Amino acid sequence: MADPVVEISGLWTRFGPTVVHRGIDLDVRPGEVLGLVGGSGSGKTTLLRQMLGLERPWRGTVRVFGIDVNACSRAQLASVRNRWGVLFQNGALFSALSVYENIALALRELKVVDEDLIHDLVLSKLRMVGIEPQHARKTPAQLSGGMIKRIGLARALALDPELVFLDEPTAGLDPDRSESFVKLIQELRRELHLSVVMVTHDLDTLVSLSDRVAVLCEQRLLAVGPLREITEIDHPFVSNFFRGERGQRALEVLEDLQRLMPI
Ligand SMILES: Nc1ncnc2c1ncn2[C@@H]1O[C@H](COP(=O)(O)OP(=O)(O)O)[C@@H](O)[C@H]1O
Numbered sequence: 001m002a003d004p005v006v007e008i009s010g011l012w013t014r015f016g017p018t019v020v021h022r023g024i025d026l027d028v029r030p031g032e033v034l035g036l037v038g039g040s041g042s043g044k045t046t047l048l049r050q051m052l053g054l055e056r057p058w059r060g061t062v063r064v065f066g067i068d069v070n071a072c073s074r075a076q077l078a079s080v081r082n083r084w085g086v087l088f089q090n091g092a093l094f095s096a097l098s099v100y101e102n103i104a105l106a107l108r109e110l111k112v113v114d115e116d117l118i119h120d121l122v123l124s125k126l127r128m129v130g131i132e133p134q135h136a137r138k139t140p141a142q143l144s145g146g147m148i149k150r151i152g153l154a155r156a157l158a159l160d161p162e163l164v165f166l167d168e169p170t171a172g173l174d175p176d177r178s179e180s181f182v183k184l185i186q187e188l189r190r191e192l193h194l195s196v197v198m199v200t201h202d203l204d205t206l207v208s209l210s211d212r213v214a215v216l217c218e219q220r221l222l223a224v225g226p227l228r229e230i231t232e233i234d235h236p237f238v239s240n241f242f243r244g245e246r247g248q249r250a251l252e253v254l255e256d257l258q259r260l261m262p263i
């Protein structure tokens with residue numbers, strides 16, 4: 001099998017006396033969407049930040065594209081950063097900058113200086129996420145939550161990444177918007193052959209997009225595998241997460257899909 005794009009091994013995280021992760025081992029395979037779930041405060045965002053080289057684990061290593069992101073040179077980190085894109089939880093656009101400048105920024109950081117090229121790239125990324133060019137001059141405050149997520153995604157895609165990190169991409173969106181966001185990610189995945197690490201609480205999103213699901217619970221990885229295996233696990237977190245009312249509905253959809261597309 002091809003080398004994993006992300007390899008986490010023996011990872012421990014501590015904030016003062018609080019241990020957040022106790023020995024996490026996790027691989028992300030090329031081309032897969034890995035869904036990361038866990039209760040609030042279980043350390044999902046922290047684990048993402050560690051994959052991005054923004055937060056150093058207490059123990060253990062995180063390799064992305066084979067590079068230890070917490071122990072590499074700045075030049076190496078810069079070169080792996082160009083290969084991934086990130087959509088932070090709230091879209092994390094710069095509020096003082098226009099939509100256009102928010103996306104152009106990623107390109108300027110890469111030392112793209114040709115303004116015509118920047119212009120073409122920004123508009124093509126916006127088109128990709130279904131944002132009309134007339135919105136490019138607006139600032140984030142003038143846009144809806146759904147549009148901000150799309151623009152955040154356009155920015156994450158600005159550098160044509162091989163790997164995308166999504167932190168709660170559909171949180172705060174109404175069901176229609178979150179469904180269209182899911183469709184968008186599915187299309188991009190088909191077109192761009194992305195690997196995706198996605199934190200989500202939303203079962204519909206998880207069911208629609210994940211190839212495998214990793215469950216963080218009690219500082220450890222409870223399990224990693226296809227959703228249908230995860231849902232069979234006899235553990236209170238899993239029962240609550242997947243077998244509540246919302247979970248039942250999402251799983252019925254999954255079962256329907258499995259009937260239609262038996263594997
Ligand atoms: N920089 C930090 N300093 C101290 N505690 C932190 C820091 N970042 C996160 N934590 C704590 O680590 C735990 C996990 O946080 P987080 O990764 O944001 O969880 P999740 O995304 O799963 O909700 C929480 O208890 C949080 O308060």
Ligand SMILES: [Mg+2]
Binds near residue numbers: 044045046
């Ligand atoms: Mg979080």
